[in-house]
Every structure is written in structure tokens, then in C-alpha cells.
Amino acid sequence: xxxxxxxxxxxxxxxxxxxxxxxxxxxxxxxxxxxxxxxxxxxxxxxxxxxxxxxxxxxxxxxxxxxxxxxxxxxxxxxxxxxxxxxxxxxxxxxxxxxxxxxxxxxxxxxxxxxxxxxxxxxxxxxxxxxxxxxxxxxxxxxxxxxxxxxxxxxxxxxxxxxxxxxxxxxxxxxxxxxxxxxxxxxxxxxxxxxxxxxxxxxxxxxxxxxxxxxxxxxxxxxxxxxxxxxxxxxxxxxxxxxxxxxxxxxxxxxxxxxxxxxxxxxxxxxxxxxxxxxxxxxxxxxxxxxxxxxxxxxxxxxxxxxxxxxxxxxxxxxxxxxxxxxxxxxxxxxxxxxxxxxxxxxxxxxxxxxxxxxxxxxxxxxxxxxxxxxxxxxxxxxxxxxxxxxxxxxxxxxxxxxxxxxxxxxxxxxxxxxxxxxxxx
Amino acid sequence: xxxxxxxxxxxxxxxxxxxxxxxxxxxxxxxxxxxxxxxxxxxxxxxxxxxxxxxxxxxxxxxxxxxxxxxxxxxxxxxxxxxxxxxxxxxxxxxxxxxxxxxxxxxxxxxxxxxxxxxxxxxxxxxxxxxxxxxxxxxxxxxxxxxxxxxxxxxxxxxxxxxxxxxxxxxxxxxxxxxxxxxxxxxxxxxxxxxxxxxxxxxxxxxxxxxxxxxxxxxxxxxxxxxxxxxxxxxxxxxxxxxxxxxxxxxxxxxxxxxxxxxxxxxxxxxxxxxxxxxxxxxxxxxxxxxxxxxxxxxxxxxxxxxxxxxxxxxxxxxxxxxxxxxxxxxxxxxxxxxxxxxxxxxxxxxxxxxxxxxxxxxx
Numbered sequence: 153x154x155x156x157x158x159x160x161x162x163x164x165x166x167x168x169x170x171x172x173x174x175x176x177x178x179x180x181x182x183x184x185x186x187x188x189x190x191x192x193x194x195x196x197x198x199x200x201x202x203x204x205x206x207x208x209x210x211x212x213x214x215x216x217x218x219x220x221x222x223x224x225x226x227x228x229x230x231x232x233x234x235x236x237x238x239x240x241x242x243x244x245x246x247x248x249x250x251x252x253x254x255x256x257x258x259x260x261x262x263x264x265x266x267x268x269x270x271x272x273x274x275x276x277x278x279x280x281x282x283x284x285x286x287x288x289x290x291x292x293x294x295x296x297x298x299x300x301x302x303x304x305x306x307x308x309x310x311x312x313x314x315x316x317x318x319x320x321x322x323x324x325x326x327x328x329x330x331x332x333x334x335x336x337x338x339x340x341x342x343x344x345x346x347x348x349x350x351x352x353x354x355x356x357x358x359x360x361x362x363x364x365x366x367x368x369x370x371x372x373x374x375x376x377x378x379x380x381x382x383x384x385x386x387x388x389x390x391x392x393x394x395x396x397x398x399x400x401x402x403x404x405x406x407x408x409x410x411x412x413x414x415x416x417x418x419x420x421x422x423x424x425x426x427x428x429x430x431x432x433x434x435x436x437x438x439x440x441x442x443x444x445x446x447x448x449x450x451x452x453x454x455x456x457x458x459x460x461x462x463x464x465x466x467x468x469x470x471x472x473x474x475x476x477x478x479x480x481x482x483x484x485x486x487x488x489x490x491x492x493x494x495x496x497x498x499x500x501x502x503x504x505x506x507x508x509x510x511x512x513x514x515x516x517x518x519x520x521x522x523x524x525x526x527x528x529x530x531x532x533x534x535x536x537x538x539x540x541x542x543x544x545x546x547x548x549x550x551x552x553x554x555x556x557x558x559x560x561x562x563x564x565x566x567x568x569x570x571x572x573x574x575x576x577x578x
Numbered sequence: 579x580x581x582x583x584x585x586x587x588x589x590x591x592x593x594x595x596x597x598x599x600x601x602x603x604x605x606x607x608x609x610x611x612x613x614x615x616x617x618x619x620x621x622x623x624x625x626x627x628x629x630x631x632x633x634x635x636x637x638x639x640x641x642x643x644x645x646x647x648x649x650x651x652x653x654x655x656x657x658x659x660x661x662x663x664x665x666x667x668x669x670x671x672x673x674x675x676x677x678x679x680x681x682x683x684x685x686x687x688x689x690x691x692x693x694x695x696x697x698x699x700x701x702x703x704x705x706x707x708x709x710x711x712x713x714x715x716x717x718x719x720x721x722x723x724x725x726x727x728x729x730x731x732x733x734x735x736x737x738x739x740x741x742x743x744x745x746x747x748x749x750x751x752x753x754x755x756x757x758x759x760x761x762x763x764x765x766x767x768x769x770x771x772x773x774x775x776x777x778x779x780x781x782x783x784x785x786x787x788x789x790x791x792x793x794x795x796x797x798x799x800x801x802x803x804x805x806x807x808x809x810x811x812x813x814x815x816x817x818x819x820x821x822x823x824x825x826x827x828x829x830x831x832x833x834x835x836x837x838x839x840x841x842x843x844x845x846x847x848x849x850x851x852x853x854x855x856x857x858x859x860x861x862x863x864x865x866x867x868x869x870x871x872x873x874x875x876x877x878x879x880x881x882x883x884x885x886x887x888x889x890x891x892x893x894x895x896x897x898x899x900x901x902x903x904x905x906x907x908x909x910x911x912x913x914x915x916x917x918x919x920x921x922x923x924x925x926x927x928x929x930x931x932x933x934x935x936x937x938x939x940x941x942x
Contacts, residue, residue: 389629390632391628391630391631391632392618392620392630392631392632393631394632419629419630441632447658448633449633449634449661450627450628450631450632450633450634451625451627451628451632451633451634452632454623454625454627466625468625468627470661474658476887479659
């Protein structure tokens with residue numbers, strides 16, 4: 153049985169007239185167990201491989217190898233299926249056209265699935281929305297599933313669907329399953345794939361070399377199999393008259409949850425967090441309260457992790473108005489750190505977007521700010537990635553020059569990793 | 579749901595969520611909240627905050643006052659910064675005799691609020707029920723009183739240990755300071771850094787206790803009090819009650835009452851702002867100018883500490899001691915009162931001990 157604990161980092165003291173309460177709530181899960189074996193329902197795993205004509209021989213072979221490794225890694229008993237995607241989705245395994253669209257993993261099905269994967273060949277276009285909708289239909293054909301996870305690999309733009317078509321498909325899949333998305337090569341659009349991954353509570357990353365693909369797939373499946381808690385929600389209670397300014401996951405990656413809540417009751421909102429393994433995640437919340445008299449103490453938020461109606465842990469975020477500036481002037485180091493990391497993520501994304509549109513002034517300014525924030529918050533990985541895209545004159549002031557010739561892969565690596573955060577030092 | 583225990587350990591709630599105290603009873607060991615919010619009449623959650631408006635409900639432990647007799651009163655208050663009142667106050671008294679106990683639970687230890695209250699009451703029980711009758715020789719009487727003080731500290735320690743979770747990694751710890759006023763004599767003792775001040779109307783005010791703290795160690799080594807008490811380690815106590823106590827030997831002090839005066843037992847939430855006995859006496863005089871009753875003095879001392887910032891829980895127990903009428907020779911002057919006191923005690927151990935005291939004072 154999974155154990156959840158929570159810790160709140162905040163400065164609860166507010167100066168007279170101040171109304172905004174910031175806090176970092178760290179939620180940690182241990183003893184999560186193996187997916188599908190914790191008595192709360194079966195789990196389903198679908199592997200989607202891009203088999204469009206743009207897939208080179210090398211990439212296609214790597215994709216096949218990776219899909220086979222993934223099939224090897226899926227725990228026996230898990231419901232699974234393999235989709236080959238081009239301008240249409242094709243259910244490569246199991247070869248069924250009606251009834252249950254997924255089968256339980258066992259040695260025989262593993263061999264059959266691998267044989268189906270070996271027959272993949274590159275042909276046709278790309279319609280990612282249609283792949284997602286097939287995955288949704290397959291998961292829906294197995295009523296006992298509590299956890300549903302997809303790995304999606306693509307190498308190109310979504311040529312055969314309009315933006316509204318893809319958005320519509322994503323909307324239909326919201327809350328239906330989680331999707332970890334990976335791009336190979338430099339022809340795919342980071343923003344497009346990130347949109348899918350963020351909506352479906354998954355991760356996005358660029359695979360720099362086809363050689364790495366099997367290892368990446370193995371790790372993704374292994375992580376998914378270690379998520380013994382198939383679905384949990386972050387619940388937040390705020391007092392009557394208060395306003396939730398934002399709710400963000402800030403570690404391990406920045407994900408804005410603010411507009412993804414659904415009401416539990418008049419004062420409580422539930423935000424999706426997907427499946428949990430043994431891990432810890434940090435959430436940054438900001439609540440605006442009606443101003444109260446000096447000396448008043450009140451609760452600004454109850455932050456809980458819940459599965460269904462069961463509340464597994466609760467953190468209390470408080471507010472206390474004080475006239476003592478030595479108390480109210482301090483900013484919690486955790487809040488300051490993640491505020492910087494969140495700004496870093498948007499500075500990178502906005503800087504790269506401006507650069508792509510030829511707006512060198514905005515790009516230089518945003519990426520300069522990113523360099524400064526990465527240095528200030530000790531995010532060495534972001535500093536290294538930024539250094540491949542800009543010449544850093546002075547990190548402390550954020551003075552940079554855009555590099556003329558950038559390796560496209562470096563730019564994409566910077567973009568996909570922009571939401572990854574570091575934890576506070578010390 | 580088990581996780582709530584962290585916020586509100588051990589409280590039993592009825593199905594209706596009602597928690598009520600019998601009239602006249604003392605505050606509970608645990609945090610107990612009223613069931614309705616005073617601000618919006620919403621329900622108070624088990625975490626102590628209103629489920630509607632989020633206002634913190636006042637725990638019955640946050641602020642309470644005691645005045646068992648006209649010449650003695652105390653106030654215990656959460657202060658302005660701490661989220662829980664870990665100080666504890668336990669008083670008892672009649673026309674002739676009084677006991678004042680103050681404990682200060684260590685914030686970083688588990689359930690120290692529960693432990694400090696249990697300790698204060700256990701010590702009071704021993705001190706009140708153990709009344710060395712007769713005069714004996716002054717030296718034998720002093721020995722008996724000293725033994726009682728030590729026994730009160732031991733009882734307090736057992737109470738703390740008894741309220742400590744066996745699995746606790748950070749077992750509850752508490753200071754203790756107390757005074758017994760009886761027959762022209764003040765007997766006081768302390769462990770840790772809660773204090774007793776004796777402020778005679780006619781004579782030099784003194785701090786009658788002695789801190790067990792790194793600050794006091796510094797002073798003993800020659801540092802100036804103000805400097806030693808300002809250091810960052812000043813409040814590290816070197817003796818305390820609790821399962822991991824290293825030394826339960828209290829500092830004890832017996833003072834003959836020769837002039838009327840005020841006796842104050844307090845926690846560091848008060849004396850932090852006014853450590854020197856002379857300054858303390860000055861503050862008391864200022865407060866008395868506004869209200870000369872014990873309850874008025876205790877309230878004003880606590881309010882004053884809150885005005886200084888209220889950085890810690892604050893407890894002040896005050897006794898007005900008059901001579902000679904009030905305290906002269908109670909045992910001989912009023913034997914009936916003594917008998918009554920013995921009957922009050924339902925503690926078999928202490929009755930045995932009381933008997934044994936008489937055998938140690940054969941010269942009566």
C-alpha cells in the first residue's frame with residue numbers, strides 16, 4: 153500500500169494589506185508497488201511508433217528495436233497493444249478488428265507482438281491525432297483498466313491533420329490516458345509534441361541518436377510499470393472569498409495546472425496528477441486572500457493528494473498578518489527558487505520562439521534572461537544547453553549574443569528540456 | 579484518517595464533532611477546538627481551522643487563566659508567533675499555602691504541549707499533597723522540603739515520559755520551574771530555563787532560580803549576562819524533563835519570607851524581554867500601578883511580552899505574599915486546615931510519604 157507524505161515550505165507571515173500567499177508543497181510517495189498488482193485494477197500499455205515515409209532506414213530499425221525492448225519490459229499480465237502510425241493508425245498487435253483491443257502480456261503474445269513489430273515499414277504521412285484516438289478506443293475496450301499509459305515516438309510534423317483536428321483529438325483523450333512522447337531526428341515540432349505530452353500528463357524529450365532509442369523505451373516502460381498508484385489527484389481547498397492565482401507542478405518539471413481543475417465542492421478543486429511511483433513532486437501554489445487584520449491567523453489552503461475520495465496526505469498552507477518586517481520581508485528560499493525556475497522555462501521557450509520568427513531582439517533579451525536565471529538558480533544543465541545556442545558575455549547580467557549557426561538538435565534539446573527543474577541547493 | 583493526528587493528537591471527537599469541557603475544569607492536555615468558527619459560524623475542521631473561511635479556531639490551550647485563591651493567579655498564552663502553546667501552568671492554593679508550577683515544552687520535540695501540561699500537573703500534585711507538618715529543627719525541615727522538591731521533579735519527569743510515544747525519534751522534553759509558599763518560607767526549584775523571581779517590597783529583587791542553559795554556563799565562565807543571553811546558543815538548555823533527560827537534579831532554593839513581596843514564576847517567553855531581576859521588578863511595579871491584583875499583574879505581564887513581539891509562548895504566575903498574618907505558623911495556628919488538606923489527597927503514595935516526614939521530625 154502506497155504511503156504519501158507532504159511537506160509545506162512557505163513564509164506564512166504577510167505584511168499589513170498583503171493578500172498573496174505562496175507555498176511549495178512537496179508530496180512524496182513510497183511503497184507504490186508494481187502497476188496492475190496493487191489490487192486497484194489492471195493497467196494498459198500501448199506503444200505507438202511513427203511509421204511514416206520520412207522515417208529513415210536507421211531510425212526505423214532503431215524504432216523497431218526500441219518497440220521490441222519495450223515489449224520485453226512490459227510485465228506479464230499487463231494489457232498491451234502496438235500501434236503503427238502514419239496518416240492512418242494501424243493496430244499492429246493484437247490483430248483484432250472488434251471486441252477487446254488489447255491482450256494480456258504473456259510469453260506467447262510477446263513473441264507475436266515482436267513479429268508484428270519486425271514487419272513495420274516506412275510509408276505514408278503523419279496524423280498523430282488519429283493515433284491518439286485509436287489508443288483511446290483500445291483502452292476503452294478493456295473496462296478493468298485503472299492505469300493507462302502510452303509511449304509515442306514520432307520523427308516529423310503532423311502533416312496530415314490541421315491544428316484544430318489535433319487539438320480536438322487531444323481534448324478527447326484528456327484524462328483517458330497518460331502519454332510520454334519522444335521525437336527522433338530534427339523534423340518534428342517540439343511545441344506540437346509538448347502540447348500532447350503536457351495535456352496527457354506525460355513527458356517530452358528529443359532522442360539525439362537512434363542508438364539511444366531502445367534504452368529510452370526500456371526506461372519509460374520500467375518507470376510506468378513501477379507506478380503502483382494508477383491515478384491520483386491534487387486537491388486544493390481555499391477559503392471562501394479567496395482566489396487561486398495559480399497551481400503549478402514545479403518539480404521534476406514545470407507543468408501549469410491552474411486551468412485544469414474540476415470542482416469537488418464550492419471551495420475545493422481537484423487537479424489531475426496521473427499515476428505515481430516511488431517519487432516526490434513539488435507544487436507551487438499561490439492563493440489570494442481577502443486582507444485581514446494584523447495578528448489574524450488563518451488557513452490559506454489545504455493541499456491534499458487523493459485517490460478517488462480517499463485523502464492520502466494533507467499539507468496546510470497558512471497566513472498570518474504581522475507588523476514585524478523581519479518576519480514578513482523574508483521570501484521562502486523554496487518559493488524563490490521555483491519562481492526562478494518557472495521563469496527560466498518560459499524565458500527559454502519564448503526566446504526560441506522569437507528566434508524562430510526572426511525576432512532577434514526579443515530572442516536575445518529572453519535567452520539572456522534565461523542564462524541569468526539558470527546561473528542564479530544553479531541549473532547547470534540549462535546553462536550548458538543555453539551555451540550551445542547563445543554566446544554568453546556575462547551570465548550575471550544576462551548579456552548574450554545569438555549564435556549564427558546553431559545545430560538544430562541543440563536547439564530542440566534546449567526547448568524540450570526547458571521545463572526540467574533543479575531542486576534547491578543545500 | 580491517521581495523518582490528522584499530527585495536527586491534533588489524541589483528541590476524541592463525538593459523532594457530532596462536539597468537544598466540550600465540564601464547567602470549572604482545567605484546559606485539556608491536548609489541543610481542543612470549539613466546533614463552530616467564531617468568525618463565520620462554519621464548522622471547525624479537525625486540523626483546527628474553519629472549513630469555510632479558514633480562520634484559526636482558538637484552542638482552549640491558546641490562552642487560559644487560573645486563580646485558585648485571592649492572592650495567587652497565573653496566565654498562560656500562546657504568544658504571537660508560535661502555532662501551539664507548549665507552555666503549561668498549574669496552580670493550587672488556599673488562604674495559607676500555595677503551589678505555582680510553570681513548564682515550557684521544547685518546540686522541536688514531539689507532543690511537547692501534552693507533555694508539559696502533564697508535567698506541571700504531576701509536580702503540583704506532589705507539592706500540594708506533600709505537606710511536611712510540624713516545624714522540626716530548621717535544618718531537618720529544610721532537608722524534608724528539598725526532598726519534596728526533588729520528588730516533584732521526578733514525578734514531572736515520569737509524566738513527560740508517560741506521554742511520550744515509545745517510537746518517537748524526538749521524544750517530548752520540557753523545562754520546569756515551581757515554587758511552594760508556606761509558613762514564612764518560599765521553596766523553589768527549576769530544571770532548564772524557566773524562572774522564579776522574588777521581589778520583596780523592602781529589599782533587593784532576586785532571580786531565585788538558576789537556568790540550566792548555555793547562556794548561564796557562559797555567565798558562570800565570566801561572560802556578561804546581556805551578552806551571554808543574546809548569543810545564538812543562549813537558549814540551548816542543558817537540563818530538561820523527558821525520556822532523553824541527562825540530569826534530573828534540580829536547582830533548589832529556600833527563602834525565608836521577611837518582608838511582603840511578589841513571587842513570580844515565568845517562562846522565557848516573558849523573561850527574554852526583561853532578564854535582570856532589577857528590570858523585572860521595575861516592570862512589575864509599572865504593571866501594579868495599573869492593577870494591583872495578582873490576576874491583573876499576570877495579565878499585564880503577558881500582554882507586555884506580547885507587545886514586545888510575543889516571540890514565544892508566555893506564562894506568568896504571580897503570588898502576593900503578605901507577612902505576618904497570612905503565613906505565620908499555619909500548622910499550629912490552624913490544625914483543622916491541615917487535616918482537611920490530607921483528606922483532599924487521594925494519592926496514597928504521598929500520604930505514606932507525609933507520614934514518613936513526621937518520623938523524620940521527631941522533635942515536635
